Amino acid sequence: LIVVGWEYLQYMTLSPQPVASQIRLGGQDSLIEQWLRPRLVNFWLALLRWHTWLDFVCLAFIPCGLALFSIYAKWKVGAFTAFSISEKYGWQREFTxxxxxxxxxxxxxxxxxxxxxxxxxxxxxxxxxxxxxxxxxxxxxxxxxxxxxxxxxxxxxxxxxxxxxxxxxxxxxxxxxxxxxxxxxxxxxxxxxxxxxxxxxxxxxxxxxxxxxxxxxxxxx
Incomplete structure (x- = not known):
């Protein structure tokens, strides 16, 4: 719901003019194009830049770090999810x-x-x-x-x-x-x-x- 609400807000604030005025001035097709361009065209253009892929590599460090820690936990204590077991039985914390x-x-x-x-x-x-x-x-x-x-x-x-x-x-x-x-x-x-x-x-x-x-x-x- 938050994502949908935010998208609706973006749709309503594409221009300082009211939506009805935008439709009269540029047409409904122009308004749809303004909405689609940053979400489709710009996305594919971003994939053509090496900096975007560098960002993906940086983001990949997060799951890779978690995977390495899980492997280390399995090696040391015999459980991939030793951290969650410790939280549950040591600190009485579990997903609720x-x-x-x-x-x-x-x-x-x-x-x-x-x-x-x-x-x-x-x-x-x-x-x-x-x-x-x-x-x-x-x-x-x-x-x-x-x-x-x-x-x-x-x-x-x-x-x-x-x-x-x-x-x-x-x-x-x-x-x-x-x-x-x-x-x-x-x-x-x-x-x-x-x-x-x-x-x-x-x-x-x-x-x-x-x-x-x-x-x-x-x-x-």
Missing amino acids: NPLPVLINYIQHPQVVGPYNWDFYSLNLIMICAFFPLLIPIFRKLPGTYGILTLVFLVIPLTSGRLTSIPRYYLVVFPVYMILAWWSCKGSQQQQERKHTFIVTSFAILLSLGMVMFTLGVYSLA
């Missing part, structure tokens, strides 16, 4: 529907204690803060960034546990791109206030993360 996990997490808040390093409140704050940013990311950035952000936000929730959500979400770089765009909007005074707010917030999180990491608490840092 994220919605029941999130609902259960909200319905059963954890009591704050000196030995509870789950950071229940911070995990919920991060989830509630990052997911609404999908709207401006899809509106202001290319669709691939929006899809990437959605995947990065949902995948940690499918593990069955919401521990370490802050450090998982900190790598979602389109969020920082949209924050940079937001901080550049408005008057000079407003931009300075936004910049100060962002820098101060991240400085506090950085300090807290460094302290937790030093203490051996990796669920946050």
Whole structure:
């Protein structure tokens, strides 16, 4: 649905003029050509450039690296999927529907204690803060960034546990791109206030993360 919605948005924004005006001025065939050209013609033209194939080679390192690691795991412990077995039995994490996990997490808040390093409140704050940013990311950035952000936000929730959500979400770089765009909007005074707010917030999180990491608490840092 996200991909279809993004394609519809691209179709509606091919020109600053309304779609009806585009049809009157250039005809429906011209509008269809504008829609098809970047998706068909440009694709095949891209395949003629050596740089495109170099990109494919770089992407191939990802599955190749996973395959090599699986072979190494088979050699050392006798299982190709040793990493998933370790997650399941060592950390009690396995692929799960994220919605029941999130609902259960909200319905059963954890009591704050000196030995509870789950950071229940911070995990919920991060989830509630990052997911609404999908709207401006899809509106202001290319669709691939929006899809990437959605995947990065949902995948940690499918593990069955919401521990370490802050450090998982900190790598979602389109969020920082949209924050940079937001901080550049408005008057000079407003931009300075936004910049100060962002820098101060991240400085506090950085300090807290460094302290937790030093203490051996990796669920946050």
